[in-house]
Amino acid sequence: MNQKQNMLRDLTEVLTPVQKTQTTSSALPYNWQNSDATAQTLSTRHALLASDGEPRQSQVAGPPGPAGPAGPAGAADRVGPAGVSGYEVVTGPDITVRGGVNVASGGALCPAGTVVISGGYQLLSGGISAEDSVVSNVTSAPNATNTGWNLLFFNNSQFTAVFRPFAICANAS
Helix, strand or coil: CCHHHHHHHHHHHHHHHHHHHCCCHHHCCCCCCCCCCCCCCCCCCCCCCCCCCCCCCCCCCCCCCCCCCCCCCCCCCCCCCCCCCCCEEEECCCEEECCCCEEEEEEEECCCCEEEEEEEEEEEEECCCCCCCCEEEEEEEECCCCCEEEEEEEECCCCCEEEEEEEEEEECC
């Protein structure tokens, strides 16, 4: 039998006596209109008649069982790998990109003994508006030795723009 057939069979078992005796719905094991907490104790079979599959409020739970045995102790000698150390954000010299079809590049270098893990730039100034602006960041990537972050800008607007490059560095390992 599928779930709907089981549900229909259980519902029929509950409602048939009510129909034969002309009894009101208050005689049912619980009030279907309100699902009230003052309902009679239900059998396990009828405790899950609702379509949501949740037990009715009047179902009685038994006492909790005994605690299970303790699990084995974990290995004390296991140590995870070290996290990032020497994290530092460094900035490079500002990059000025003059208005009118100009290209400018620059970047930020990490301190000795560190490598770059990310980078980017911040727009500092420039009369750039959505209508007039055609400033493009052509390159934003680590340099060939992974010791800094390189940027390349193309400006096709009439305005000069100034960018500050940054590199996020960490100790080399």
